[in-house]
Every structure is written in C-alpha cells, then in structure tokens.
Amino acid sequence: MSAEPILRTSKITKGFFGVQVLKGIDFEVCPGEIMGLVGENGAGKSTLMKIITGLYTNDGGEIIFKGAPVFFSDPGKARDIGISIIHQEFNLFSNLSVAENIFLDRKEFRNRLGQVNWKKMNEEARKVLSELGASFDVTMPVRMLSVREQQLVEIAKAVSTNAQVLIMDEPSAALPDNEVQNMFDVVRMLKQKGVAIIYISHRMGEIEQICDRVTVLRDGINVDVLDMKTRKIDDVIAQMVGREIKDYYPHTSREPGDEILKVEEMSGDGLKNISFTVNRKEVVGLYGLAGAGSTEVAEMIMGLRLMPSGTVLMNGEPVKKNAIEASMAAGIGYVPPDRRQEGIVVNMPIADNIIMANLPKYIKKGLLDFKKIAASTAEHIKELALKCNGADQTVLSLSGGNQQKVVLSKWLDRNPSMLILNEPTRGVDVGAKSEIYRLIDELANSGLAILLISSEVPEVLGISDRVLVMCRGRITGEYKNENLGQDVLLKAASGTTGGDGNE
Amino acid sequence: MSKVKNCISSYMKRDGNRNVVLLIAFMAVQILFFSQVTEYFLGISNFVNLMRQTAELGMVTIPLAMLILTGNIDLSVGAVMGVCAISLARMLRAGMNIGLSILITLCIGALMGCINGFFVAKLHLAGIVATIGTQVMLRGACFILTGGRPVSGLPKEFLDVAKWNLFGIPFTFILMIAAFVIAIFIMQRTSFGIKLHAIGYNAKASKFSGIQSDKLKFWLYVLSGTVAAIAATFMLTRFASAESAFGTGYDTDVLTSVLIGGMSIAGGSGNLLGALLGVLTIGTLRNGMNHLEISALYQQMVLGALIVISAAKWRKYKA
Numbered sequence: 001m002s003a004e005p006i007l008r009t010s011k012i013t014k015g016f017f018g019v020q021v022l023k024g025i026d027f028e029v030c031p032g033e034i035m036g037l038v039g040e041n042g043a044g045k046s047t048l049m050k051i052i053t054g055l056y057t058n059d060g061g062e063i064i065f066k067g068a069p070v071f072f073s074d075p076g077k078a079r080d081i082g083i084s085i086i087h088q089e090f091n092l093f094s095n096l097s098v099a100e101n102i103f104l105d106r107k108e109f110r111n112r113l114g115q116v117n118w119k120k121m122n123e124e125a126r127k128v129l130s131e132l133g134a135s136f137d138v139t140m141p142v143r144m145l146s147v148r149e150q151q152l153v154e155i156a157k158a159v160s161t162n163a164q165v166l167i168m169d170e171p172s173a174a175l176p177d178n179e180v181q182n183m184f185d186v187v188r189m190l191k192q193k194g195v196a197i198i199y200i201s202h203r204m205g206e207i208e209q210i211c212d213r214v215t216v217l218r219d220g221i222n223v224d225v226l227d228m229k230t231r232k233i234d235d236v237i238a239q240m241v242g243r244e245i246k247d248y249y250p251h252t253s254r255e256p257g258d259e260i261l262k263v264e265e266m267s268g269d270g271l272k273n274i275s276f277t278v279n280r281k282e283v284v285g286l287y288g289l290a291g292a293g294s295t296e297v298a299e300m301i302m303g304l305r306l307m308p309s310g311t312v313l314m315n316g317e318p319v320k321k322n323a324i325e326a327s328m329a330a331g332i333g334y335v336p337p338d339r340r341q342e343g344i345v346v347n348m349p350i351a352d353n354i355i356m357a358n359l360p361k362y363i364k365k366g367l368l369d370f371k372k373i374a375a376s377t378a379e380h381i382k383e384l385a386l387k388c389n390g391a392d393q394t395v396l397s398l399s400g401g402n403q404q405k406v407v408l409s410k411w412l413d414r415n416p417s418m419l420i421l422n423e424p425t426r427g428v429d430v431g432a433k434s435e436i437y438r439l440i441d442e443l444a445n446s447g448l449a450i451l452l453i454s455s456e457v458p459e460v461l462g463i464s465d466r467v468l469v470m471c472r473g474r475i476t477g478e479y480k481n482e483n484l485g486q487d488v489l490l491k492a493a494s495g496t497t498g499g500d501g502n503e
Numbered sequence: 504m505s506k507v508k509n510c511i512s513s514y515m516k517r518d519g520n521r522n523v524v525l526l527i528a529f530m531a532v533q534i535l536f537f538s539q540v541t542e543y544f545l546g547i548s549n550f551v552n553l554m555r556q557t558a559e560l561g562m563v564t565i566p567l568a569m570l571i572l573t574g575n576i577d578l579s580v581g582a583v584m585g586v587c588a589i590s591l592a593r594m595l596r597a598g599m600n601i602g603l604s605i606l607i608t609l610c611i612g613a614l615m616g617c618i619n620g621f622f623v624a625k626l627h628l629a630g631i632v633a634t635i636g637t638q639v640m641l642r643g644a645c646f647i648l649t650g651g652r653p654v655s656g657l658p659k660e661f662l663d664v665a666k667w668n669l670f671g672i673p674f675t676f677i678l679m680i681a682a683f684v685i686a687i688f689i690m691q692r693t694s695f696g697i698k699l700h701a702i703g704y705n706a707k708a709s710k711f712s713g714i715q716s717d718k719l720k721f722w723l724y725v726l727s728g729t730v731a732a733i734a735a736t737f738m739l740t741r742f743a744s745a746e747s748a749f750g751t752g753y754d755t756d757v758l759t760s761v762l763i764g765g766m767s768i769a770g771g772s773g774n775l776l777g778a779l780l781g782v783l784t785i786g787t788l789r790n791g792m793n794h795l796e797i798s799a800l801y802q803q804m805v806l807g808a809l810i811v812i813s814a815a816k817w818r819k820y821k822a
Binding site: 304324325328334336341342343344345346347348352355356357359360362363366367368410 | 692693694697698700701704705707708709710711712713714715771772
C-alpha cells in the first residue's frame with residue numbers, strides 16, 4: 001500500500017435546509033487499497049459519496065485528488081478524471097447490449113457521421129470483460145444477464161474509463177450469497193492493479209473480509225479509521241453506534257409451545273416436497289441462498305402465489321389455498337422482503353399504512369373511526385419506538401429501519417398468532433437491526449410463532465431456536481440451534497450435505 | 504394576511520389540494536373575464552343552461568375519477584353513453600313503457616361495465632387497452648343500432664324530464680352535486696378511500712396487505728357503465744334524439760376534468776373535490792367560449808393546453 005492517498009477530503013461540510021448533514025469530514029483512500037466506509041443510515045455516507053462524484057457541491061472544505069484540489073461542476077467531470085461509482089441499483093439499459101452499455105456515451109467508436117464502429121466496440125468490450133475474468137457474449141442484451149454479470153458490466157463501465165478511484169455502494173445487496181466471493185475476487189484484482197476502492201456496506205462480515213481499512217462515520221463526522229489488520233469488526237460496530245452493542249442478537253432460551261403451522265408436501269414453482277412445522281413460542285430460521293425458494297414458500301403459505309400441490313394447516317385446520325384473506329384470517333402475517341414494492345405504500349401516511357391490512361377493525365357503523373385509528377397508531381409508534389413527526393407523516397420520508405417498523409406495526413395490529421418475516425433487516429441500519437431482533441425475541445416469548453427467512457447466516461444463528469435450510473427448492477437440513485456452526489448451514493445451503501432434514 | 508397565506512399554503516401541500524386552490528382562482532378569473540367581454544354570460548338563463556350541461560359531465564366524472572385513483576381508466580364512457588341513448592331512444596319509439604325502458608338502459612350500461620371489468624380484473628388487461636377496445640366496438644354498435652339515421656320522435660313525458668327543477672335549478676345538477684357530496688364523504692370517511700389510494704400508489708403492497716383490488720376494480724367499472732347510462736338518459740331528454748355519434752368525445756371531456764382537477768394519471772394521488780372543480784371549470788370555459796363565438800375546434804385546443812399546463816410540475820428540479 002503506498003502511503004500517499006490518491007483522493008482525500010478535508011473538512012467537507014454540507015447542509016440541507018439548515019440541517020447540517022456533514023460536519024467536516026476528513027476521508028482518504030490510497031491506490032491499491034480497499035477502504036471500507038460504514039455508518040448507520042443517515043450518518044452521511046451517501047452524501048459524502050455524492051460530493052466526491054460531483055453530484056452535490058460541498059458547502060465547505062475541499063476535495064484533493066492526486067495532491068491538487070479539484071472542483072466538479074457536474075458528475076461527468078469526476079468520471080473524466082478517474083472517479084467512478086457503482087450504485088446499489090444498477091444504471092443499465094436492459095434492452096441494450098453489453099458492449100453498448102459499457103461504452104454508452106463514448107465518442108471514440110463513432111465516425112464523423114455518427115456511425116458506430118460495432119466491431120471495434122464489441123472487441124473492446126470483450127477485452128475489458130476478459131480482464132475482469134468474465135467471458136460472456138457482449139452482443140447480448142443486458143436483461144438476459146444474471147445479477148452478478150450485470151454488476152460486472154457496471155464494473156467494466158467504470159474500469160473502461162480508467163477509473164483510479166472506484167466507489168462501490170452496497171455491491172453485495174443485489175447479489176446472491178454464493179456470488180459474493182466471486183465479486184470479491186474481481187475487487188481484489190482491481191486492487192492489485194492499483195485502483196483505490198471505496199467499499200460501502202451494511203454487512204459487517206464483508207467489511208471484515210475484504211477491507212484493508214475502515215472509515216466509520218457517525219452523525220456527519222468521521223469518528224475513526226480502523227486498520228483491519230489489527231482491529232476487529234466488533235470495534236467497528238461499537239464505533240458506528242457510539243456504544244458497545246451488548247446482546248446484538250438477544251436470544252432468550254424458551255420452551256416452544258404446541259404446533260401451530262404445518263406445511264405438508266408443498267410442491268411446484270420450483271419447490272419440491274416442502275414439509276415442516278412451526279410451533280408457538282418459537283423462532284424458526286429458514287436459511288437459503290438466493291434462488292433456493294424460501295420466498296416462494298412464504299408466498300404460498302400466505303396465498304400470494306399459486307400452490308400447485310400441498311397443504312398448509314394452521315392449528316390442524318387446512319387453510320384455503322391461494323387466498324391471502326384466508327391466510328390472514330387464520331392468523332398469519334407476512335413481512336415481505338422488498339419493502340418499497342411490497343411492504344409499504346410510500347406516499348401514504350404512517351397511519352393509513354398501519355391500518356391498511358386491518359380496515360374492518362376501524363369501521364364503526366360503516367364509517368372510519370378516526371379516534372380509534374389515532375389511538376392505535378400512536379400506540380404502535382410508541383411500542384416500536386418509531387421515529388417520526390406524527391402519524392400523518394408520509395412513509396416516504398422515514399429511514400429504512402422506521403419503514404420496516406411501519407410494516408411490522410401493520411401486521412402486529414392484527415394480533416397474529418404467526419408472523420413470517422422475510423429478510424426483515426434488509427437495508428436497515430445496525431441500530432434498528434438490533435431493535436428488530438429484540439422485538440422478534442419479545443414476540444416469540446409472548447407466544448407468537450415466527451418464521452424468519454434470511455440469507456444472512458449470523459442473523460439466522462443469532463435469533464432462531466431451530467433452523468431449516470433450503471437449497472434448490474428442497475429442505476436440505478433441519479437443526480436445533482445449539483452450538484450450530486456457520487459451516488454446517490453453508491454446506492447444507494449449497495447442497496453438499498443432506499443434513500438430517502426431511503429429505 | 505400572512506395567516507391566510509400560511510393557511511392556504513399548508514392546505515395546498517396536502518394531496519390534490521394544489522389544483523383545488525388554483526382552480527378556484529381560475530374560476531374567479533374566468534367568470535370575471537367572460538362577464539366583462541360577453542353580454543349574456545351573467546344572465547340567469549345562461550347559468551341554468553350551464554348547470555344542465557355540466558350535470559351529466561359531472562356524474563360520469565365520479566366513477567372515472569375513482570378508477571383513475573386506482574391507476575386505471577375508462578375510455579369507453581362516451582361509447583357506452585351512445586349505445587345506451589340509442590337503445591333507449593329505440594325502445595321509447597317502439598312504445599315501450601318509459602320506466603321499463605330506462606331500467607333496461609341502466610342494465611345495458613351495467614353490462615358494458617361488467618365487460619370492461621371482466622377484461623381488467625379477470626383477464627388482467629391494462630385498463631386503457633381494454634376500454635379502447637370496447638370503445639371502438641361499441642361505437643360500431645351505435646352505427647348498427649341507428650342504421651345511420653338519428654332516432655327521434657320520443658314521447659313528451661320523457662322529454663319533460665329535462666325541465667324538472669327545484670327553484671329554477673335543474674334537477675340533474677342537484678343530483679350531480681348530491682352525488683359528488685356523497686362520493687367525497689365516502690372517500691374521506693370510509694375505508695373505501697384508503698383502499699383506492701393504496702391500490703393506486705402501490706398495487707402490489709395493497710395485494711400483500713390483503714386488499715382485494717380486482718374485486719374493487721370490477722365494481723368500479725360496473726359503476727362507471729351504470730352512471731354512463733344514467734347520464735345518457737338525462738342527455739337524451741335534453742337532445743330529444745340519438746344519433747350514431749351520441750357521446751363522442753365525452754371520454755376526453757371527462758378525462759380533462761379529472762386531470763385538471765389535479766388527479767395523477769399514474770394513480771394514487773388526487774381528490775374528488777378537484778375533479779368537481781375540474782368539471783365546473785371546463786363547463787364554464789366551454790360556455791364562455793361559446794358566447795365569444797369561438798368555434799368548437801379552437802375550444803378543443805384551449806382545453807388540451809389546459810391539461811398540459813395543469814399537469815406540469817411548475818418547479819425546477821434540483822440537481
């Protein structure tokens with residue numbers, strides 16, 4: 001690692017509408033280094049990155065690139081001098097080819113009449129991709145590619161502009177777990193070439209694995225830079241929240257009650273013979289890599305997806321198939337994985353979002369009982385410590401963690417006897433995560449049955465009483481969560497062992 | 504003064520209210536303008552006339568506004584009105600009982616709504632595709648039903664309905680306003696409103712919360728068809744004859760009212776008060792332009808411009 005930072009910021013400040021978001025940030029990254037950037041939501045990570053890439057202008061302080069202060073009038077300028085960013089959501093044109101996406105607005109492939117030299121463009125694209133160790137057809141439209149391949153196209157886009165600083169915003173969020181290591185290989189290769197990489201992530205495991213140093217932001221200031229050779233990830237987490245998180249995964253031991261949900265031979269839509277049970281007063285973790293079929297299981301239980309064969313029983317009674325209202329009436333609630341698309345209506349107030357799954361409760365003589373709505377939403381807001389300016393605020397302006405609390409409130413309002421939580425902590429900051437874990441634990445203790453679907457091993461191990469593992473539409477393992485190792489789950493999830501499950 | 508300003512600005516920030524305030528201002532300006540430049544605009548007889556014209560437009564606007572709130576649309580209302588009016592006219596001329604003919608007409612409207620609802624809720628066609636399809640089909644049916652000649656010679660008792668009034672205010676206008684008041688009340692005070700907004704803003708999340716949007720959409724289309732039949736009946740009492748082109752262009756007029764009223768075509772955002780003001784604005788504007796002897800063709804251009812202007816977000820985008 002060379003000692004001279006290629007990019008440095010000094011005392012960067014930025015405010016929006018009188019609120020100081022960045023309060024003098026010093027940040028640096030050296031060539032050939034992977035610098036982690038962590039912080040809870042709202043700590044200022046994305047604002048800082050937007051300033052570095054020229055999307056926002058800073059109010060104060062300066063950006064020093066290769067020893068000289070720079071000023072970006074627009075995002076194109078930052079890219080031209082060698083600072084590229086790969087956003088969490090890809091900026092690709094799904095109907096254009098790989099090569100077209102990589103060289104979208106480059107002049108060098110056009111002659112004076114605007115004609116494109118396709119041969120040269122495709123050849124160049126192939127070259128860039130092979131440098132990244134990929135070899136797929138560059139004339140293929142991007143929508144035909146897998147998520148990982150799309151990400152490679154994004155990286156190729158950045159690399160082809162000779163990026164010297166590459167910012168990766170949550171690069172693993174869209175990737176299935178088994179692809180993350182491949183992505184790391186590419187990142188390490190770029191590092192070898194001397195590219196400075198800024199790696200932003202909520203996933204602490206990845207930060208620990210890949211980063212050389214980690215900068216921690218909290219409330220708009222950089223609180224620490226930790227060298228990962230000597231420091232542990234717990235130090236990073238402690239710095240992020242400003243306190244040490246004891247019991248990050250609160251898990252009280254409890255004796256499970258009697259059986260409440262029973263799934264029998266659920267098949268179809270990629271699923272093969274899924275059978276399992278969940279008891280009252282129990283958290284059952286359902287672990288599986290992307291594509292394993294856990295979301296399909298949840299949606300079939302909930303009646304949101306056509307169940308070709310199989311039975312779902314609640315309290316021994318079969319639940320009507322393919323009808324969400326029947327599943328809801330049976331006492332099941334479902335917190336879906338894609339919060340913005342499936343969980344909340346972002347433009348509606350918090351109150352309307354909370355009551356929308358339970359409208360009949362709030363109707364008195366055919367009319368809405370606004371007093372009851374206000375009382376009940378206020379109670380939920382207080383109970384889950386939902387940070388907001390009141391129940392009239394639209395959900396849009398809430399942070400990810402608080403939005404998730406709205407979804408949870410929506411289902412808790414129905415007094416369910418069973419909750420299915422599908423990736424409940426996705427895109428949620430560390431503080432809110434631990435609150436959600438504590439809530440899950442409390443709910444289970446109060447007698448609720450909980451099916452926790454997750455692709456994060458620590459989470460599954462941290463709060464489940466029992467763990468089911470899925471792989472390619474089958475249940476490949478069932479374990480009591482006692483001294484259970486990560487490796488056991490990973491093996492079962494990748495299909496290398498049969499486990500002692502229902503196979 | 505500043506207090507009033509604050510009050511208005513906070514009112515405008517709420518969903519759909521921006522256009523309500525703007526439309527009230529626009530109405531005041533246009534009434535002032537027309538009363539200055541034309542001779543008969545301010546007369547009582549003109550206002551009665553204006554109320555008659557807007558009554559039917561207003562009725563049809565209610566279900567359409569609700570459909571647009573859910574992110575759907577019904578472009579077949581004009582054609583449904585045509586079919587209903589022509590059928591009614593033919594039944595009446597054949598000497599059928601007036602009450603029975605009207606009842607059958609309403610059933611025809613409801614049936615047309617069922618067809619649209621079936622396409623959208625069951626077959627999951629996009630509303631715009633399904634209703635353009637029915638629009639074209641039904642307009643064809645209109646020509647077949649009339650045989651190219653207007654159907655007239657309707658019984659006097661039927662045509663007298665057009666003269667019904669209360670203290671000089673046309674009965675249809677009172678009916679329309681009452682319908683709007685009830686609809687606005689339902690939208691604000693029952694769970695129906697929350698459901699419509701939720702479906703319009705995020706159909707998937709609504710489904711995931713157990714809101715049965717398909718059922719709701721189906722019945723909204725049925726309502727739309729039925730109300731179109733009611734409007735066609737009243738319109739026929741005014742026109743006294745039904746031709747093949749009866750109701751042509753009505754869908755665009757209704758759509759214009761809803762859009763000027765501040766409803767988003769993407770669904771979710773907007774309110775019914777805006778739609779009502781949209782109806783009144785369009786009606787007044789048309790009426791005023793008639794007094795100015797501006798041809799219908801130019802009126803069309805003015806209305807089109809108004810849609811674009813009212814829908815545009817007059818705010819600079821921040822980088």
